[in-house]
Amino acid sequence: MSGYVLPEPSPRAAELRSAMEQFVRERVLPAEAAYAEYRRSAGPDDHTVPPVVEELKREAKAAGLWNLFLPAESGLTQLEYAPIAELSGWSLELAPEAINGQAPDTGNMELLHLLGSDEQRRDWLKPLLDGEIRSAFAMTEPDVASSDATNIATRIERDGDEYVITGRKWWTSGAMDPRCAFFIVMGKTDPSAPAHRQQSMVLVPRDTPGVEVVRDHPVFGHHDQHGHAEVTFTGARVPVTNVIGEEGGGFAAAQARLGPGRIHHCMRALGAAERALALLVRRAKDRVAFGAPLAEQGVVQHQIAESRLEIEQARLLCHHTAHVIDTEGNKAARNLVAMAKIAVPRAATSVIDRAIQVHGGAGVSDTTPLAAMYGWHRAMRLFDGPDEVHLRSLAKAELRATPILPA
Structure with missing residues (x-):
């Protein structure tokens, strides 16, 4: 480097x-x-x-x-x-x-x-692309550990020229939005195939008979406008032409989809961290306690400095990852994407948490955006793969790698 x-x-x-x-x-x-x-x-x-x-x-x-x-x-x-x-x-x-x-x-x-x-x-x-509709991605399931995508149990069975979809999904973000026109659903088309060829993705219009949006799940008590829904598919039928890519290609398609998606989440998380730090600094300058502005308290100065340090480190990793995607492709960047997906939300939640602490009661209320920001970015350590899955992947890659220096 x-x-x-x-x-x-x-x-x-x-x-x-x-x-x-x-x-x-x-x-x-x-x-x-x-x-x-x-x-x-x-x-x-x-x-x-x-x-x-x-x-x-x-x-x-x-x-x-x-x-x-x-x-x-x-x-x-x-x-x-x-x-x-x-x-x-x-x-x-x-x-x-x-x-x-x-x-x-x-x-x-x-x-x-x-x-x-x-x-x-x-x-x-x-x-x-025109912004006329919205969509949802139905992958995670409540009955299995979906951090291991091979666990997904939803069945997509071929019946002539149609697929019949049966399963239960949740955390289907965007499904509550009235503009949501379709779901991309991941499920098993061939449970007897090799583990990474069992799954497929199909496009399912929202108004397909057998599709039911059951309820919205809040994130730390907050219901957003788009929703994070539980959705059931009970014998929902779509043409086989609705398969995305090829039958059995669902796992590869998920990796293609999640690579840029994960780094885009990280990019946005940096913005949340910057806003939280700006709010922290303003509060520290404006609020007086024990005869002096909070900004003059050593512990608060320490919090501000640590926050800036974490943001800059996270940004460098995020930008380096984006550059490798640009120049070498998603596959070459996969370990960097995993690192960013771990490090950036950690940094963001740390900075937001410090800002909440300096704001006191205002920080955990809806008088500032901090509580909602914390909830979303804490959840980010779970969606698109929890930290533990990315750490596992990184450890395996490190164990396979040739050491730079002799033991």
């Missing part, structure tokens, strides 16, 4: 990053109050879309801040997209969707872009 220097962004990428910062500061952050008021008035069981979301989407499109996550659409590298995605993490409920860079849709769009048929791209990818 000696002398390692990341490439400079192109002039266009730098302009888009500047435009994104202006958009977030001048339009997104001020819109949070209207978004929150709509959600409070509607109640946690209502998942209709606050009008301000569509307003911001129109403005982002007009500003050229649209579909920047997908290199084929934007012309940006993953490294060039990283600071833009980070800025969207400042307002996780608003900014990512405003630029059509929200999970799980970005992963689903990447998957359809890579593996979708012409018909799938026309009917489902295009309206997603």
Whole structure:
């Protein structure tokens, strides 16, 4: 790594990053109050879309801040997209969707872009890219340890020209949104095949008979607008042409989908950490205790310094990973992606937790965004693979590697 220097962004990428910062500061952050008021008035069981979301989407499109996550659409590298995605993490409920860079849709769009048929791209990818619909990804199951994807028990059985889908999923993010038009469902098409060829992914329209969205699951008591739903598939039938890629290719498709998706989550988490640190610093300067501003207390100074240190370390790892994806591909970056997926959420939750502590009671209430931010980024250490799975993969890779120095 000696002398390692990341490439400079192109002039266009730098302009888009500047435009994104202006958009977030001048339009997104001020819109949070209207978004929150709509959600409070509607109640946690209502998942209709606050009008301000569509307003911001129109403005982002007009500003050229649209579909920047997908290199084929934007012309940006993953490294060039990283600071833009980070800025969207400042307002996780608003900014990512405003630029059509929200999970799980970005992963689903990447998957359809890579593996979708012409018909799938026309009917489902295009309206997603246009921001006209939303989608969901149904992989995790309540009855098995889904951190081991080979455990997944949902059956996708062929019956002539159709697949019959039977199973129970949960944490199907996006399924509560009224704009959710389809699910990408992962299940077993051939339980007798080798472990990594048993599964397939199929596209299932939401209105398919036999599909039931059962309920939403809160994250640390917080119900978001898009929801994280339990969904059952009871003899749901779709044409065999709805398979994504090839039958038996579900595991490989999941890896293709999750690689960029994981690093995009990390990019946004850095933005949340930066906002939390900004809130921490402002509170420390404004709040007086025991005769002096908190900022003059050694313990608070220590917290601020540790937070900056963790953010910068995490950002370097995230950007290095993005650069390897750009130059060598997802497979070459898989261990770095695993490292980032562990390190960045850890850093973000540490910084957010310190900000909560300095805010006292305000930090655990809804008078600041910190409690909701903590809940989401703590959950991030579970979704897209828990820390333990990534640590296991890294350990195996290290054990296989040739030592740099003799023992």
